[in-house]
Amino acid sequence: MKLERIYFRGFGKYVDRTFELEPGLNLFEAPNEAGKSTLIHGLTALLYGVKKEGISRRQKADHYDRYLPWESRHYGGEVDFSLQGKQYRIIRNLLWEEEREQLVDRKTGRDLTELYPLDRRKDRNLLEKLIGLNRNLFLRVAYISPYSLAGEKQLVDRIRQLVTQGEEQDLAPVLERLEQEIQRIGKSPLARSKPYGAAVNRVEVLEKNLRDLRASYEELRKDQRRLSRMQQELAEETKRWEACRQRANQLRQQVRLQDRLATLQEKQKHFSYKQQTLRELEKKRAALKEQRDHLAPPVVLSPEEMDAMNKLLNEREVPRIRLETLREERNDLAQKLASVRREQAGFLAEDVSQMERQRHLLEEVVRLQQSLITPVAQETMDEKVTAMRLEKDHQRLQELQEREEDCRRRRRELEDRHYSYKARLEGWEREHFLRQATQVTVNEPARPSRNWLWGGIGTTVLGILLLKDAPVLGLMALGVAGFAFFRYRKQRLLDQQVRQEWQERQQRLQAEWARLKEEQKNNRQNVPELDYDSLLAQTAEIKQQLHRLYDELALIIQEQEAIFERWQAGSAAELYWKVEQQRLKVKEREAAKKRDKEYRARIAELQEELEHWGERFRSRLGSFEAERWLKEISRMADEARAAREQVQKLELELSAKQEEEGRLLAALDRLQEEEAAWSERLGTDDVEEWAEWLERSGEVHRLNRQLESLEQEWEELMRVKQREGWDIQLAEVQEEMQALEKESEGFAANQEQEGENIRDLLARAEADLEEAEAVYREKEAEVLKLEERIRTRYGQLPPLGDVETRWQEAQRQVRALEKERTALETAREVLQEAVQEVQEDLAPRLAPHASRWIAGVTGGRYQDLLIDPADGLSLSVFTPETGDRQPVENLSQGTVDQMYFAMRLALIHFFSETSGLRLPVILDDSLVHFDDDRLRPALKILGEMAQDHQVILCTCQSREKRVMEEEGIPFVRQVV
CATH class of the missing domain: 1.10.287 (Helix Hairpins)
Structure with missing residues (x-):
């Protein structure tokens, strides 16, 4: 276990203060009352809290009020440390009403607090569950305080207790505490209320979740491999698409060049055609003049005369023929009119508007019947x-x-x-x-120096x-x-x-x-x-x-x-909307019932009027049925209307025939007068000759119009030729065509090599480009879809490392609990055996470690610590001067101090080898009673100890720093 950082947000004199600790030996050198003990008590408080241990109820530790911050409302801080390859941070608020603790994995930033359930005192005991030591055991093992050396007998008794028990306390409360801890942890995995059973259950749940999550991540890895393949295919398709695009652009350029050349050729043909058209117009004009002179008749009729004669010739026989046909048609119409009047006499006498009114009434009845509501709909x-x-x-x-x-x-x-x-x-x-x-501080501090003076x-x-x-x-x-x-x-x-x-x-x-x-x-x-x-x-x-x-x-x-x-409403507004909808529905149903009643009364009124009118047609209409009556009356009205329209049409046709007969008679008289006038005008009565002269006059007029048109077209072309400069443009076109033909010679060579038409090549290249682009877009869509799917899956799945970490933490917690329980049970058994046979168990195991450190701290003067169980566990050493065995009580006070210091180091080393946990060694002015000769080997031992353990040495003197510098012992000086 290595302490890395201690941060006091507020503890005693320290407010917003940080201490950065290094591996190896850390030296805190400061005078008395400078805050060294405050630092050690603050570290212990941040690691274990400020509650008393060993009692069932929550109670403040004795030093709680003593270390309340002087100048801050914050009471607590943070400790960073590493343990068995993991990096942790304990964050603790020590204020009694707001006390809280938090354990964070510094590598992942994950909060591990909930992994450690609360015990009966509402404590999580974070560090105790991590290292297996409560506060008292931790201080007994790792903390060496400045003991009072007033009597040699007390110090010898402490050494004897260290040898026999490995600590400085009686074993009876320890055994009771071990049994309580074993019962607290639990022995069966089925006891879910105990920490051990809860941890086993959590491992099972996390293991199942981990299997499911690993299966999901395996599917994701398959999708990622597929995505990699698809991305490679997409890159190949991108290259192919780019090559097709370049090929199509090159062919388009060739096609544009050929199109421009074709355009210029067409323009050249256009100018040649215009000049040829101008020459042909001149030839055609001369031919038309010659043809006109040849066809001209003796009397050339004007266009108006031609129209009048043509009309006369066309109408000369038509009136006579039409008059005979018209008289036959008039007689037929008169007979047909009389027949229709006899057959449709009944409908002709009937009033059609009355039928239409009845039909409208029936339509209203049908519409009202369809609007009637059903009995079910009437229930409101x-x-x-x-x-x-x-x-x-x-x-x-x-x-x-x-x-x-x-x-x-x-x-x-x-x-x-x-x-x-x-x-x-x-x-x-x-x-x-x-x-x-x-x-408390009102009196000025005493001045002990005056006593010396x-x-x-x-x-x-x-x-x-x-x-x-x-x-x-x-x-x-x-x-x-x-x-x-x-x-x-x-x-x-x-x-x-x-x-x-x-x-x-x-x-x-x-x-x-x-x-x-x-x-x-x-x-x-x-x-x-x-x-x-x-x-x-x-x-x-x-x-x-x-x-x-x-x-x-x-x-x-x-x-x-x-x-x-x-x-089933999501909000008050939605509920209000439903209230309004229900009100509207009830109002609509009541209004519908009222309308239904009005519709039924109207239907009865209309039915009575319709039945009264239909008594005349009862044989055809039958009993009253609105839809059938509507269809039948509609047919009757259509029949009556059709009869009337047929009679009116026949009467109008007969009247028209009579009027046309009068017009034809007047037309015959007018035609005879016009023929007499034309005979006098042309000098002949031959109608066929009139027709020939009419035709030849028409040809002459047609040729004159063609000549006028040709003259206008020729003049217009001449003006356009002078305005547009046909000759100049033709020369420019020929010059540009020569330049383009030279530029297209290379393209023509490539085209001959490929043996295909350039447009066919372009069509094929554009088809390839379209196909390549389609394949590229399809691949790109598949890649994007798969990427989105992978991102979505990753976003939905929790990190596998976190689940594995929680599972491993849960397993480690189970193993730690099992290890802790086994260690507690083992410790209980060992301590029970030690109570019975102390000389056969702990003392022989601890004695070699004690002998090693005693030899080191005494400079090799005393090599072995001898334990004699037969003589009340008497402790003795061999003196090098005489070789005699001497009891420890007979040694000097300084040597006994060295013995005690060596025994504490031996206990720490023995604990490290037994538990596999290397705790930091904390010394608070522990060497203050050592003289310079004894201090030097003690510091060498600490330097050797610092190779495997982190050592925190607090001293009020400067000689430790001086000796370590002289002996070349590496250390890091810290500022208090």
């Missing part, structure tokens, strides 16, 4: 009841919401008051602490007086006086330092006291003055009110959720 009573219940629940919900708002408002007010009272209580406690602190003066005077009568005693008195003056000089420096620290602390306390007074004065202005007991009572009452409010608020929310669940 259940819906009314539902609407009433829904509206009642909605009103209840509104009342509950108002009560909830009122409860929340009162809760906020009570919480504000509770916070205010709590702050005032903290102020009272702080005031009480400062009052005690100022009372007066002692030195007195012994000097005594030595001077004795020099005359007893020179030896006088010299001894003067020597003592010199030593007293030397001690006075050193002690005076310490007195000055202590006085300076006392003054600074007094100043801080006075400043804190003044600030607290000012705060209390401000608080008294804002809130009424209450004493401490009243504040406690008010705070307790507010807590009870808050608990009642929490219960009332929970009932209100529970009743609201019941209403929402009853009506």
